[in-house]
Structure formats: structure tokens, C-alpha cells
Amino acid sequence: MSTVSPSWSYTLHLPHDPRAPGIARATLRTVLAAHDLTQLTATAELLASELLTNAHLHTKGPYALRLRAADPGGLRVGVWDSDPTVPPGFDGVRTPVAAADAEHGRGLHLVRACADAWGASVLRELGASKGGKLLWAECQCDDLR
Numbered sequence: 690m691s692t693v694s695p696s697w698s699y700t701l702h703l704p705h706d707p708r709a710p711g712i713a714r715a716t717l718r719t720v721l722a723a724h725d726l727t728q729l730t731a732t733a734e735l736l737a738s739e740l741l742t743n744a745h746l747h748t749k750g751p752y753a754l755r756l757r758a759a760d761p762g763g764l765r766v767g768v769w770d771s772d773p774t775v776p777p778g779f780d781g782v783r784t785p786v787a788a789a790d791a792e793h794g795r796g797l798h799l800v801r802a803c804a805d806a807w808g809a810s811v812l813r814e815l816g817a818s819k820g821g822k823l824l825w826a827e828c829q830c831d832d833l834r
Contacts, residue, residue: 697724698757703741705751710741713754720756721764729764729828732803736826739800740768743824748772755823763805763829769812771821779809779824805829 701716703709717737721727737754744752748770755767778797801807804826811822 696758696760698755700756701754703752703754705745705749707745709752710738710745713741714738716754717756717766724758726762726764726830728830732828733764733766735803736766736800736828737768739797740766740824740826743776743797744768744770747776755825759827759829761829763827765825765827767823767825769821769823773811773820773822775809775811775822776824779807800824800826803828 699716699720701713703713714734714737717733718730721730721733726733741752741754750771752768752770755765755769757765757767759765776797778801805828807824807826809822809824812820
């Protein structure tokens with residue numbers, strides 16, 4: 690008889706603090722270890738790091754890391770922030786190319802190149818919701834692709 694793992698999700702609310710992305714990555718590693726998904730650590734950390742850094746650099750308020758199971762044997766990494774503007778490259782229309790000597794502008798390209806799926810959702814202000822957007826990326830275990 691096969692068993693089905695229950696779905697799970699975690700949300701870590703982060704202040705606009707330069708230490709927050711590192712704390713979020715440590716939390717990500719703990720969650721992956723707890724759910725026996727350590728084979729996803731390198732890719733998941735890269736995805737989370739780029740999305741978290743984008744939120745920290747381009748917004749002024751708090752942001753949040755959301756981790757949830759993506760069936761089968763995968764992970765969805767999402768980062769919410771209060772700015773509803775979807776960045777170029779995630780908006781489905783524009784894919785900007787960074788200049789060869791640019792110090793910034795490659796993060797979301799990395800996310801799109803390394804993720805098995807990715808996307809963005811604009812969240813409208815409803816009741817207790819804070820609006821903003823959620824950028825997300827999924828990665829799957831190699832043996833389950």
C-alpha cells in the first residue's frame with residue numbers, strides 16, 4: 690500500500706532588513722530537511738535567494754517567504770512583497786537583457802533558467818490581504834521528473 694504525504698506550507702514574514710534573506714534561506718534549509726527534500730537544497734536556495742533579494746532591493750516594506758509542497762516531490766518557493774508591479778521577465782511580455790558589464794539584472798533570468806515552472810500573481814487588496822504580488826518558482830526532484 691502506498692502512502693500519500695499530506696500537503697504542507699510555511700510562511701515566514703520578514704522585515705525590510707538586510708539580514709532577512711539569510712534568515713529565510715536558513716529556514717528554507719530546515720524545511721527541506723524536515724520534509725526529506727534535501728536534494729532540492731541547491732536549486733531551492735538559488736531560487737529563494739534571487740526572489741528574496743529582488744523583494745529587498747526593489748521594495749521598502751516587509752516581505753514574506755512562502756514554501757509549499759509541489760506534487761510530486763517538489764517545492765514551490767514564493768516571495769510576497771507589497772509592490773504590485775510585476776518585474777520585467779516575470780510579466781510574460783518583456784525579457785530585458787542585462788549589459789555584459791552590468792552588476793545587476795540577471796537574477797530573474799537565473800530563476801527562469803533554473804526553475805521547472807515560474808510565475809507571478811498580483812494580489813488585490815481585499816479585507817485583511819495586503820495586496821502586492823507573489824513571485825514563485827518550482828523545483829522538482831530529478832528522479833521524479
